Amino acid sequence: MDFSLTDKEQKLWERAKKFSLEHISPKASALEKRREFPKEIVQKAYEEGLMNLHIPEEAGGPGLSLLSETFVSEATGYGCAGIATSIMCNNLAFAPLVIGATIEQLKTYVKPLITGKEAKFGAFCLTERKAGSDAAAVATRAERDGDEYVITGTKCFATNGPQAELFTVFASTQPELKHKGLSVFMVPKSKNVKIGHIENKMGQLNSVQSEVIFEGARVPQECLVGKEGEGFKIAMQTLDMTRAGIAAIATGVAQRALDEAAKFANIRQQFGRPIGKFQGIGFKLADMGARTDAARHLTRYAAWLADQGMRNSKESSFAKFFASDAAMKNATQAVQIMGGYGYLEEYPVEKLMRDAKLLQIYEGTNEVQRLVASNAILKESVNLDTGFHVDYEGRDAPKM
Numbered sequence: 001m002d003f004s005l006t007d008k009e010q011k012l013w014e015r016a017k018k019f020s021l022e023h024i025s026p027k028a029s030a031l032e033k034r035r036e037f038p039k040e041i042v043q044k045a046y047e048e049g050l051m052n053l054h055i056p057e058e059a060g061g062p063g064l065s066l067l068s069e070t071f072v073s074e075a076t077g078y079g080c081a082g083i084a085t086s087i088m089c090n091n092l093a094f095a096p097l098v099i100g101a102t103i104e105q106l107k108t109y110v111k112p113l114i115t116g117k118e119a120k121f122g123a124f125c126l127t128e129r130k131a132g133s134d135a136a137a138v139a140t141r142a143e144r145d146g147d148e149y150v151i152t153g154t155k156c157f158a159t160n161g162p163q164a165e166l167f168t169v170f171a172s173t174q175p176e177l178k179h180k181g182l183s184v185f186m187v188p189k190s191k192n193v194k195i196g197h198i199e200n201k202m203g204q205l206n207s208v209q210s211e212v213i214f215e216g217a218r219v220p221q222e223c224l225v226g227k228e229g230e231g232f233k234i235a236m237q238t239l240d241m242t243r244a245g246i247a248a249i250a251t252g253v254a255q256r257a258l259d260e261a262a263k264f265a266n267i268r269q270q271f272g273r274p275i276g277k278f279q280g281i282g283f284k285l286a287d288m289g290a291r292t293d294a295a296r297h298l299t300r301y302a303a304w305l306a307d308q309g310m311r312n313s314k315e316s317s318f319a320k321f322f323a324s325d326a327a328m329k330n331a332t333q334a335v336q337i338m339g340g341y342g343y344l345e346e347y348p349v350e351k352l353m354r355d356a357k358l359l360q361i362y363e364g365t366n367e368v369q370r371l372v373a374s375n376a377i378l379k380e381s382v383n384l385d386t387g388f389h390v391d392y393e394g395r396d397a398p399k400m
């Protein structure tokens with residue numbers, strides 16, 4: 001068991017932290033007032049090589065591990081969860097393609113977006129107004145017409161939708177088969193792909209989400225990823241892969257809340273001593289620290305499992321719900337520790353609280369994560385031997 005990072009990982013972690021401290025933290029609060037996509041910072045992150053990390057080398061990417069991705073997500077999340085979401089959103093948009101597309105498809109559709117001078121974006125289009133947690137309820141249709149597919153339907157909440165050049169779209173090719181009729185397509189921006197309503201949010205204001213309307217958008221047959229009917233499976237594999245990234249952003253938020261609260265607790269004096277010296281405050285800091293470390297370990301373990309080619313549905317769900325709950329709890333505690341100042345916009349922690357809330361919702365709500373995890377636990381328990389043999393239906397109750 002070795003918790004240390006390799007030289008390459010350590011360098012990436014240091015580089016991402018430096019980037020976040022220099023370019024994200026100092027600007028995040030002012031930028032969020034504009035409620036705009038943070039174009040300049042994302043461009044800088046792209047130039048620094050902090051985007052598109054999981055795209056294979058053959059398709060123009062650096063082909064780094066998911067574990068490496070968590071370093072960048074945590075470091076950027078520490079600076080601003082909204083900017084981290086804007087930077088890391090390509091991971092979500094392109095993950096279904098890394099999973100299901102051929103290298104030739106990646107070279108044609110993804111490589112041009114990740115190898116030019118300017119950062120370019122994809123958007124992951126699964127959610128619809130009537131299909132949120134229940135992804136199988138997707139109503140967007142893809143109908144075959146000769147050598148083409150015609151895509152019709154409206155997606156919502158698509159992160160980086162207005163910026164995107166390529167849309168990863170989940171659409172039904174056989175609606176009567178429900179989730180088994182779902183397929184995934186790469187849909188380049190065109191006149192039949194329109195941006196609809198821009199979502200107005202509570203937090204993560206440095207990221208942009210929108211409706212994306214496909215009005216009979218035509219794509220060649222080669223834009224189908226995998227086979228018809230594989231969309232649901234690819235969506236689930238994608239979320240297993242990307243949940244660790246959200247958990248990493250959440251770990252960054254949890255750490256930032258702890259750091260801001262601890263700094264304040266050392267300086268702020270009441271009753272003749274720093275408030276951190278009151279047990280009521282000190283114990284909060286201890287719990288915040290333990291939650292942050294636990295979140296980081298769950299996150300890195302979930303990513304490491306995927307890097308080893310091992311199934312990580314349960315562990316990535318653990319990481320996602322634990323780390324985002326930790327971020328929310330730490331942010332709330334940081335506001336409390338900072339008293340009235342915690343509630344003011346001039347201080348950083350009210351933003352952390354607004355930003356953290358979203359981490360419990362997107363890429364599968366924490367209720368859904370607990371469903372995934374509990375189903376896995378129940379399945380594992382069927383053949384579990386605890387050494388205590390009892391018929392729980394009551395026929396052979398043990399003699400104590």
Ligand SMILES: Cc1cc2nc3c(=O)[nH]c(=O)nc-3n(C[C@H](O)[C@H](O)[C@H](O)COP(=O)(O)OP(=O)(O)OC[C@H]3O[C@@H](n4cnc5c(N)ncnc54)[C@H](O)[C@@H]3O)c2cc1C
Nearest residue numbers: 124125126127132133157158159209362363364365367368
């Ligand atoms: C800022 C933001 C960015 C997003 N980015 C993207 C994106 O890029 N691409 C994309 O496709 N989507 C995106 N989403 C959508 C997001 O993934 C969904 O909002 C989320 O999956 C929940 O779906 P819903 O909002 O429809 O809620 P619903 O599914 O309607 O859920 C409502 C409530 O019911 C609970 N619930 C639902 N089913 C169950 C169940 N079986 N058991 C217990 N509780 C349940 C939920 O946990 C939740 O509390 C984004 C959302 C937001 C807010």
